[in-house]
Amino acid sequence: MxxxxxxxxxxxxxxxxxxxxxxxxxxxxxxxxxxxxxxxxxxxxxxxxxxxxxxxxxxxxxxxxxxxxxxxxxxxxxxxxxxxxxxxxxxxxxxxxxxxxxxxxxxxxxxxxxxxxxxxxxxxxxxxxxxxxxxxxxxxxxxxxxxxxxxxxxxxxxxxxxxxxxxxxxxxxxxxxxxxxxxxxxxxxxxxxxxxxxxxxxxxxxxxxxxxxxxxxxxATYPWDLLRIADDLLEAGEGRRIADSASVHESATVIEPVVIDDDCVVGPGAVVGPNVCLGENATVGSNVTLERSVVDTDTRVDNGATVRDCVTGRGVEIGPNSTVVGGPGDVEIGDRIHRETSLGAVLADHVRDEGGVTYEPGSVVGNGAVCHVGATVGGTLSAETEVWG
The missing domain is CATH 3.90.550.10 (Spore Coat Polysaccharide Biosynthesis Protein SpsA; Chain A)
Known part of the structure; x- marks a missing residue:
C-alpha cells in the first residue's frame, strides 16, 4: 500500500x-x-x-x-x-x-x-x-x-x-x-x-x-562534508558514470570512482579522479589534475590547473595553472575554527580567478569574488572581494 x-x-x-x-x-x-x-x-x-x-x-x-x-x-x-x-x-x-x-x-x-x-x-x-x-x-x-x-x-x-x-x-x-x-x-x-x-x-x-x-x-553540516558524502556515494557505487553526452578526450585519464555528468568536457592530458564529481556542463581543460573534488554545474577548471579536496559552487572559473593545494587545513566557519580539516578550498558561486592563483588549505571564498593573476588566497574571503597578486 x-x-x-x-x-x-x-x-x-x-x-x-x-x-x-x-x-x-x-x-x-x-x-x-x-x-x-x-x-x-x-x-x-x-x-x-x-x-x-x-x-x-x-x-x-x-x-x-x-x-x-x-x-x-x-x-x-x-x-x-x-x-x-x-x-x-x-x-x-x-x-x-x-x-x-x-x-x-x-x-x-x-x-x-x-x-x-x-x-x-x-x-x-x-x-x-x-x-x-x-x-x-x-x-x-x-x-x-x-x-x-x-x-x-x-x-x-x-x-x-x-x-x-x-x-x-x-x-x-x-x-x-x-x-x-x-x-x-x-x-x-x-x-x-x-x-x-x-x-x-x-x-x-x-x-x-x-x-x-x-x-x-x-x-552535511559543513562544506567539507560534501566531499565525504561524495566519497561515500562513489564508494557505494551510487552515481558512478560518465554521461553519454560528456566528451572525454582520448588522451585524458579518468581514475575511478568518478561521476561525469551531462555535457561535461574533459580536455587532452587531463587526469580526473579518483573521487571526483563533475556537475552538468563542467569543463576540465588540458593537462589539469583534479582529485577528490565536487565541481558543480557550469564550472570551468582551466588548462594546467591542479585541484585537490575542493568544493565549488556553480559557474566558478579556476584559471590556468592555478593550484588548490588540498587539505588538511584550518577552516573558519562563523566564529569557530575547525583544525586540520581535509579541505583544499570552498569556492562559492561565480568565483573567478585569472590564473596562477594558489589557494592555501582551508580557503573559503565567497560568491562572486575575483582573484587576480598570481594571487595567494587563504582564510575566509567575503562575497565580491578582489584579491591581487
Whole structure:
C-alpha cells in the first residue's frame, strides 16, 4: 500500500555558507544530484505515492528544479514563511496531512531501508510516533535517543554523557497527535522544534517507539562534508558514470570512482579522479589534475590547473595553472575554527580567478569574488572581494 510523506526542506544551512547564499541546503550537491533528489528517490523506492514539501528559504530553487511531480509522484508545496524551527515547519503542512504520515528531513541523505523499517514498525493504534534510529559511536553533534524495549524514554540534543544513545535519523511516522504536541511545547530561542513536540508526547504518557535500522544516514553540516558524502556515494557505487553526452578526450585519464555528468568536457592530458564529481556542463581543460573534488554545474577548471579536496559552487572559473593545494587545513566557519580539516578550498558561486592563483588549505571564498593573476588566497574571503597578486 502506498502512503504519504512530508519532507522538511525549508532551512538554509547556515554552517554551509557561502554555498547556501543562493540556494537552500537541500539543493546542495550530493555527488552531482541535489541532496533533496536523493531523499525523494529513497521515499519513492520505499513505496511513497505522494509527497508534501515544506519550502521556505530560497524556495523557488526547489520548486523550479522539481516542478509539480518527480518520478510520476505528485509534489505539493507548502511554504514556511519564517524559518522558526522543524516543528513550526511541520505545522505548515498540517492541512495537507490526513491520518498517519511519514516525515523526513530534506537535507540529510537517507536510504529507503530506514523508511521501510519505520513504516513496518509503526502501529498508529498504539503509538503516536515511531522514530528511525541508526547506530553511531559519536552522537554529540546530533540528537541522541534512549530506548527501553523498543520504546523511546528520552531524547537529548548533543548528548555529552556516556549512556547508550542511538542517533535520531530524522525519519518519523506520526499520528495527528503530533500537531497539538508541537503547539503545546514551549518554543526555545523563538523556534518550535519537532523534537520538543515528541518530548511533549512523552511527558503526556503517550507511547513513542524507536526502530534501529541498518540503513545509511549521512548529514552535511559543513562544506567539507560534501566531499565525504561524495566519497561515500562513489564508494557505494551510487552515481558512478560518465554521461553519454560528456566528451572525454582520448588522451585524458579518468581514475575511478568518478561521476561525469551531462555535457561535461574533459580536455587532452587531463587526469580526473579518483573521487571526483563533475556537475552538468563542467569543463576540465588540458593537462589539469583534479582529485577528490565536487565541481558543480557550469564550472570551468582551466588548462594546467591542479585541484585537490575542493568544493565549488556553480559557474566558478579556476584559471590556468592555478593550484588548490588540498587539505588538511584550518577552516573558519562563523566564529569557530575547525583544525586540520581535509579541505583544499570552498569556492562559492561565480568565483573567478585569472590564473596562477594558489589557494592555501582551508580557503573559503565567497560568491562572486575575483582573484587576480598570481594571487595567494587563504582564510575566509567575503562575497565580491578582489584579491591581487
Amino acid at each position: 502506498g502512503y504519504s510523506a512530508v519532507v522538511l526542506a525549508a532551512g538554509e544551512g547556515k554552517r554551509l555558507r557561502p554555498l547556501t547564499t543562493h540556494r537552500p541546503k537541500p539543493m546542495l550537491p550530493a555527488a552531482t544530484k541535489p541532496i533533496l533528489e536523493h531523499v525523494f528517490d529513497a521515499l519513492i523506492d520505499a513505496g511513497v505515492t505522494d509527497i508534501t514539501v515544506v519550502v521556505g528559504y530560497r524556495r523557488t530553487r526547489v520548486q523550479s528544479e522539481f516542478g509539480p511531480s518527480y518520478r510520476d509522484v505528485p509534489l505539493t508545496y507548502v511554504t514556511q514563511g519564517k524559518q522558526l524551527g522543524s516543528g513550526h515547519a511541520l505545522l505548515a503542512a498540517e492541512q495537507a496531512v490526513e491520518g498517519s504520515t511519514l516525515v523526513v528531513n530534506g537535507d540529510q541523505l537517507i536510504d529507503s531501508r530506514i523508511i521501510r523499517d519505520v513504516v513496518e514498525a509503526h502501529d498508529g493504534e498504539s503509538t503516536a510516533a515511531t522514530l528511525g534510529l541508526v547506530r553511531r559511536a559519536d552522537v554529540t553533534r546530533y540528537g541522541g535517543v534512549l530506548l527501553e524495549d523498543g520504546e523511546v524514554t528520552e531524547i537529548v540534543e548533543n548528548p555529552r554523557d556516556d549512556r547508550s544513545y542511538r542517533l535520531n535519523a530524522g525519519v518519523y511516522a506520526f499520528e495527528p497527535a503530533i500537531f497539538e504536541a508541537i503547539r503545546e511545547s514551549e518554543p526555545r530561542a523563538g523556534e518550535q522544534s519537532l523534537v520538543d513536540g515528541i518530548d511533549t508526547l512523552l511527558e503526556d504518557g503517550t507511547r513513542v517507539q524507536g526502530v534501529v535500522s541498518e540503513g545509511t544516514w549521512i548529514d
